[in-house]
Amino acid sequence: MAATNFVDWVCKRSTPLSPVVPVPSDIDVAQSVDALPVSSISRAVGIPDDHLDLYGKYKAKVHLSELDRLASVEQGSYVVVTGITPTPLGEGKSTTSVGLAQAVGAHLNKPCFVCLRQPSQGPTFGIKGGAAGGGYSQVIPMEEFNLHLTGDIHAITAANNLLAAAIDARMLHEATSDDNALWNRLCPTAPNDPGDGSTREFAPVMLKRLEKLGINKTKPMELTQEEITRFVRLNINPDTITWNRVVDTNDRFLRGITVGLGNLEKRPRNTQYDITVASEIMAILALTDSLADMKERFGRMVIGFSHAGEPINANDLGITGALLVLMKDAIMPTLMQTLEGTPVFVHAGPFANIAHGNSSIIADKIALKLVGPAGMVITEAGFGADIGFEKFCDIKCRTSGLVPQCAVLVATVRALKMHGGGPTVVAGTPLPGAYKTENLELLKKGISNLARHVENSKKFGVAVMVAVNQYSTDSKAELDMVCEMSKQAGADGAFVCNHWALGGAGAIDLAKAVSTACAEKRKCTSGFRYLYPLELSIKEKIIAIATQLYHAAGVEFSPKAEEKIAAYTKNGFDKLPICMAKTHLSFSHDAKMKGAPEGFILPIRDVRASVGAGFIYPLVGEMSTMPGLPTRPCFFDVDMNLTTGKVVGLF
């Protein structure tokens, strides 16, 4: 299969967008365009019908076999969209990713894919609303993007919670049974057993546990009584369990719970729920590239430690294959479309603090092959560049081996004014007046934040383009200042973008510049580099990120963090990359330190490990892994028009 597969790629709508002024609500814009059948998108990009599973008319899962089919095709250019340190409102990274894709696909007429994260359903009904982009730069149908999609997050919930149930059930069975009873249940004899137990058999997953225990035997009969005891007893120390249950709902009353209070259990244990996207299974989905690799990672997931201090993983619980089967469809990315008919992959959406916050490697890999060497894949990294982009490079690209050519840094005049000392911005309340009138002084001061993100991003060896996401209240002088100072800070280009109001037509200059920069970068293959080598110690890696990117003067490790680092190092987990769990609202640990702070000491409160996903995550302050519902959640407005069958009130 040659790259000519893509010469005729036409993946845009036959009729251009007709943007309306003022821009209607997101769902009204989304519903103003009839989505194309997804099968016409898949055929336009060359996916054979039998490598695709439709989920209704506008969503389809693409088989991993596409990677084999396209093995010999040269990849397209790889562009990551990141941002400055945002306000709590977000500065439009998703909207810019979609708008840029619409510009490249529907206006420059180049093969183009945009790869996005699947949003959690929790915030959709809570305070934030949907996440399909906005205005005339959206993924459609936006209600399907925001709700259920193709069930991947539900599959993660199911897999995560099956493992959680298995942990507590296993502890109960071990506590209430002697070794022989456990052995007879785990490896039962067949009804025709001659009485010597020769009909006992190990399930294949049990061999993994035996291997870990150093018991090199495959027949149950061969085990000594001492080996049987070691095999049947996981001896999980309940105080060490880090595997929480999850739900894809903003349910703050599950932040702290006691389980096991039933009359038949009576074994209380304090634990908590996280929102599903915080599950390690989500992080694995985003980092894997095959069923075999996903299974390996699932098996390695550490759920806690035994009383003897040994890590206990999913293989020990015998559940790895079941987790894989629950996730076998979720591993396929979901094909959708933008408002201008550009193909979209939606796949995975790990937390951007306790996990790496990037959409899946699989989606990017398939898309890079589908667009071919003349095309472009735009992918988005969560939070600001200090977090999402650093993790994109040091975790996602290191895992995938993919090399980006260009980073697009999204900035807004609003956020830069905030960094310059503007009033506090709070989600759900009206924006203070200071953000709606020209204030060059405030802006100039705040550009320090953008400048540092530019400098930081350049350290990774990519081209850096600044996209100023324009608001109607921004003045020309303000927009010019941002562009000018971006270039002074080292950006390869800076462009005012108006894709929210105009669709792809509002981001054509950016698209051209990104396209040219990618072509330049592709000529020299050695540009991209990681921030740190994996061989450094856990502490050295943390210090590298803190000092080189955050500009901390130093790092302070709590005694707990020191203890955990020692334990992880002892267990051989110290060669993993680092995934900083830090606020996205400041370069520092303190959300109130705006702009480009210097000289602070970064405190590491605790250190945790996602051994299956493959990273160590230091906790810089408290990280909430479960949002709550406000007094008047978004759900009050969500409904269906029973006459038209359309969803209303989503935004």
Place this chain on the structure above:
Amino acid sequence: MAATNFVDWVCKRSTPLSPVVPVPSDIDVAQSVDALPVSSISRAVGIPDDHLDLYGKYKAKVHLSELDRLASVEQGSYVVVTGITPTPLGEGKSTTSVGLAQAVGAHLNKPCFVCLRQPSQGPTFGIKGGAAGGGYSQVIPMEEFNLHLTGDIHAITAANNLLAAAIDARMLHEATSDDNALWNRLCPTAPNDPGDGSTREFAPVMLKRLEKLGINKTKPMELTQEEITRFVRLNINPDTITWNRVVDTNDRFLRGITVGLGNLEKRPRNTQYDITVASEIMAILALTDSLADMKERFGRMVIGFSHAGEPINANDLGITGALLVLMKDAIMPTLMQTLEGTPVFVHAGPFANIAHGNSSIIADKIALKLVGPAGMVITEAGFGADIGFEKFCDIKCRTSGLVPQCAVLVATVRALKMHGGGPTVVAGTPLPGAYKTENLELLKKGISNLARHVENSKKFGVAVMVAVNQYSTDSKAELDMVCEMSKQAGADGAFVCNHWALGGAGAIDLAKAVSTACAEKRKCTSGFRYLYPLELSIKEKIIAIATQLYHAAGVEFSPKAEEKIAAYTKNGFDKLPICMAKTHLSFSHDAKMKGAPEGFILPIRDVRASVGAGFIYPLVGEMSTMPGLPTRPCFFDVDMNLTTGKVVGLF
């Protein structure tokens, strides 16, 4: 659209099954046949492509617009499969439903649909395994049937838990805010408000609450301070909350939990999780027939009572539209196929004790239209005929207005011997020897159970056919005795069936007899009747079921039950049908009373209401709504063959 739509219905495979002896494992049989593309099934039965959403190649959701398209078509015959009082192993109702459908469709060549419940994923990974039928009478692909399917149960989990989160969050906000703060957040002013609150607006769902409060106003400005207080404060009494969280996992440690222990909440409340299929939302999905009706029912769902004793429902919480949107795809039944190409609808699977245990009305209605007057729809009722069939008639058919012609009572020699005094049968342990050798005496004694089910079923005015689900260890004399005594008890026919080993070919005699009986019954429209009229009091209805069907000598109501009955009557819920929450292992409340017990007093421990679903459910003894995991759950065997991509170890 005339009935001729169906004259040319050919919905069977071009090559017949080739059963193997001995019958391989369920998943091996299921994978031995290449499933037809579901689009070839949908086209054969006349569903237009644009009334269908594919979910992969072998599953599709059928739009409710089929009901409009086929409005003028005469319905087919309606057959319900029920059973005797089973052993804990189950006696093969699903297998018989599928086998009978294969016989009618692929051997009698008549238009035929089988409508089944979607199984919970919990037991699939726990102790029970899958629920797609068995042997050569299965729904395929069985792994898709048993896992995720098209996401309906996941949607129920999401909807149920959003409501649960909203309840606790609302109580927290009410406890920590004064009336004005609540008012300002529930009905905020717009940024351009002149200061008099004239820009406040009610969300449409809020009007439902106002209506319930008897406040006949539509503008927030018009409310008095006293009305504002009543509007903003639900004043939920936490001790009365009956809305539990749910999960589709066997997680016994969630049977008793305390929530709200987080540092920011510190409002502990004892509650529990149920398995998802126990959610009232599942019961509603099974009983509704349109989006508008489903919305009405969601709005009526009572989650608890205020401190003043007023029922609080989903409308009060402003969440009805969001629940509807979450369930908008789940309301469509999922089209699949049997091993012999017969069309299958899989839709809804409510608990058979605390709910009515029958698959959806929507699936049955669409199927009855699709098969047309010459065709047959086979649907299955959960548990034995004392529970599932009674609820099929008194709740499901009363709600739908549909009239069944024939009931098929599934019996096994094994279960009848148990009723005759055979040894205890325990799931997960080998069957005692008594069940594997001829024992006519034990069998004869146990047929009392079958005889009573026959007599009971006849009371509803349907034809009653006994299907003896044959096992290899049954003797000819045993099988003959069951058939002979069934007819003596009043059955319209009794047939030995061997569809497990042979597919439809093993149930041809049954299929012919059911077909003939349906044709006879269709000639007289007045045969079918309910057991009791809705106008009776709650107690009278309970007594009617207990004495007429169970043969109890009387009913004893606990003080709690008396109190609840009084409260429900006062709130106008007393004209709802009754859904007995009773063990399925005996006609009585005591699972140990086998055969056809008489003279016992049926104890009613408590009475609850599913006001949205529309039934009162008396609790006869303890009902577990959350199964557990054994020491060696099914999940140990579940895996994927990474070479073939096939699921292994599901059964």
